[in-house]
Amino acid sequence: MPNTDDFRVxxxxxxxxxxxxxxxxxxxxxxxxxxxxxSLVVMLNMVNEEIGAAFIHQGFANxxxxxxxxxxxxxxxxxNGTIEMVTNGSCSLLSALPKEIIGxxxxxxxxxxxxxxxxxxxxxxxxxxxxxxxxFLELITKDGLLVAQNCQISVFQALDGSGRKIVLNSVFxxxxxxxxxxxxxxxLKVTKGIKEHKVTLTPEDIQMIREVHDxxxxxxxxxxxxxxxxxxxxxxxxYKLKYGFKQIYGTSVFRFLTQERLRKSKxxxxxxxxxxxxxxxxxxxxxxxHFSRAFRGKYGKTPTDLRG
Amino acid sequence: MRISHENxxxxxxxxEELLHIIYKKSLCIDLKAAQLIVRDRMMLxxxxxxxxxxxxxxxxxxxxxxxxxxALEGSQWITALAFLIDPPVSDVISSIYLGTHAETVPTxxxxxxxxxxxxxxxxxxx
Numbered sequence: 540m541p542n543t544d545d546f547r548v549x550x551x552x553x554x555x556x557x558x559x560x561x562x563x564x565x566x567x568x569x570x571x572x573x574x575x576x577x578s579l580v581v582m583l584n585m586v587n588e589e590i591g592a593a594f595i596h597q598g599f600a601n602x603x604x605x606x607x608x609x610x611x612x613x614x615x616x617x618x619n620g621t622i623e624m625v626t627n628g629s630c631s632l633l634s635a636l637p638k639e640i641i642g643x644x645x646x647x648x649x650x651x652x653x654x655x656x657x658x659x660x661x662x663x664x665x666x667x668x669x670x671x672x673x674x675f676l677e678l679i680t681k682d683g684l685l686v687a688q689n690c691q692i693s694v695f696q697a698l699d700g701s702g703r704k705i706v707l708n709s710v711f712x713x714x715x716x717x718x719x720x721x722x723x724x725x726x727l728k729v730t731k732g733i734k735e736h737k738v739t740l741t742p743e744d745i746q747m748i749r750e751v752h753d754x755x756x757x758x759x760x761x762x763x764x765x766x767x768x769x770x771x772x773x774x775x776x777x778y779k780l781k782y783g784f785k786q787i788y789g790t791s792v793f794r795f796l797t798q799e800r801l802r803k804s805k806x807x808x809x810x811x812x813x814x815x816x817x818x819x820x821x822x823x824x825x826x827x828x829h830f831s832r833a834f835r836g837k838y839g840k841t842p843t844d845l846r847g
Numbered sequence: 848m849r850i851s852h853e854n855x856x857x858x859x860x861x862x863e864e865l866l867h868i869i870y871k872k873s874l875c876i877d878l879k880a881a882q883l884i885v886r887d888r889m890m891l892x893x894x895x896x897x898x899x900x901x902x903x904x905x906x907x908x909x910x911x912x913x914x915x916x917x918a919l920e921g922s923q924w925i926t927a928l929a930f931l932i933d934p935p936v937s938d939v940i941s942s943i944y945l946g947t948h949a950e951t952v953p954t955x956x957x958x959x960x961x962x963x964x965x966x967x968x969x970x971x972x973x
Contacts, residue, residue: 569874569907578935581908585943588911652874675877753949756919799919806920810889 547576553682554583563591564711565684568650609710612690616705618665620645620657623704632711635681645707650677650685661692661705668703670694686711740783747773748783755792759800760823766792800824801837808845815842854887856880861891865898865967872905881913885921896924898971900963904933909940918948927971929963930956 550567557565566587567580612632615624625640633640633648646654653676664670670693677687690709697704740748751773755763763769770780784792804822807813813821819830819842835841850861856876860867868888873880888899909917922928930941941956953970957963 571907573933573936575935578939581936582939582943584908585911585914585940589943589947592911756949757951802920803923806885806889806923810886811894813894 542570542572544576547580550683551576551579551583554587554684557684558587558590562711563587564686564688565680566687568679568683568685609712612686612688612707612709612711614640614645614707616645616707618694618703618705620661620705632686633678633680634684639681648678650679653677664692664694665703667694668696738779738782740779740786744775744779744783745787747775748780748787751780751784751792752788752795755796756799759796759803760821762823763792763796796823797833798837801834804830804834804842805838805845808842815846818842850891852887852891854883857884857887859887859891865900865964865971866892867900867902869902870904870906872907874907876906876909876913878910878912878916881909881916881921885917888921889924892924894924896926898927898929898967899925900929900931900960900967902931903937903940904931906937906940909944914944914948918944918951922951925952927952927967928954929967930954931960931963932956932958934958 547570554565554567557563566584569581569584570577610628610632611626612629613626614622614629616622622641622643622645625637627637630637630640640648646657649657656674657676660672660674664672672692673689674692675687676690677685679685688709688711690707693706693708694703695706696702751769764772766781767777770777773780781792784795788795790798800822804818804824807818807821808815811818815830816827819827822830824830824833831841831843834845838845848863850859852859852861856871856873858869858871860869866888868884870876870884876884930937932938932941938956945954945956953966955963955966957966
């Protein structure tokens with residue numbers, strides 16, 4: 540039954556419905572088949588991840604008015620993993636009633652890989668009186684969708700003498716409202732700090748800023764032209780480029796450039812034999828000292844320490 | 848000279864002209880897997896830039912952190928990239944990957960290995 544096309548399409552419908560509601564934390568279990576429905580499932584999962592990331596990011600870029608709704612998954616378990624308490628938010632997340640969850644073993648809600656992780660890791664943590672860890676777990680909702688997330692697991696000693704308990708917690712972002720009401724849907728407003736909106740970005744502007752973003756990524760080793768020249772080259776003005784970029788990507792052009800250079804350099808430090816001087820040069824840093832300082836600023840240690 | 852290497856997620860075959868990476872069947876390529884795959888690739892290449900043939904026909908899923916890592920940190924020392932796919936599933940994976948990340952080097956998907964190799968020969972010279 541779970542493998543009939545009808546059943547699989549129904550799962551896809553449920554997933555799409557959740558996405559329409561602004562819930563991007565569900566996913567579908569990939570199958571072993573290589574058919575059109577399987578490809579649709581794979582695509583849906585990936586599109587969902589992309590939209591979800593853009594969605595939260597959009598909230599971040601507009602941080603002063605982000606009524607992000609947070610759903611907390613919270614379960615209280617005994618040491619066998621039997622669920623003793625569940626919050627209402629967790630029930631709606633798992634689309635089940637409290638009575639359908641309480642009394643069940645947490646493993647019954649997990650996918651096979653997660654069951655293995657749970658069984659393996661919890662043995663160790665349950666040996667101690669107190670312990671905390673983060674596990675990546677996939678829970679299956681009653682509708683058959685997956686909720687995959689890092690979960691904070693705490694083992695503690697109950698005060699009433701009933702022994703140790705386990706708390707399982709995780710947080711999900713749900714529908715937020717990154718745009719103000721009454722705004723045309725295809726236009727983003729640019730804000731300067733938390734002041735009023737000043738520039739309106741058209742879809743063409745957004746496309747242009749994306750091109751600048753990709754251009755930076757592809758030329759990390761080269762000097763960035765002046766913003767003024769870059770804007771001129773793209774047929775826009777410096778102001779729009781500067782604040783539009785910040786609006787869309789949540790960071791300034793130069794910070795983005797430095798951040799991406801550092802990411803690239805980190806991989807080179809870890810996995811190549813190139814000297815730090817060469818790496819600094821290859822990733823567009825003017826001097827090894829500047830490189831070292833910037834690297835430390837981001838990763839907390841110097842390139843030399845990382846290689847050490 | 849041919850060098851081969853294998854880890855949990857992939858098999859690598861390094862020749863004079865190109866690096867052939869065959870992804871093994873696994874449930875999901877996540878960030879940890881992607882980092883391991885890139886680490887071993889860079890270890891084999893030793894700083895040499897070359898065309899890469901990625902056989903992703905057995906891949907079922909690559910999650911977003913892994914896709915981002917492979918596209919940004921994980922795309923160094925590649926002169927051209929060809930995916931070997933088996934539609935429809937791995938076709939969709941490569942299309943989304945290519946459609947959502949800036950193309951840093953010539954990249955295309957093929958169902959025939961011979962065509963992929965021809966593409967790499969055309970585009971992957973240093």
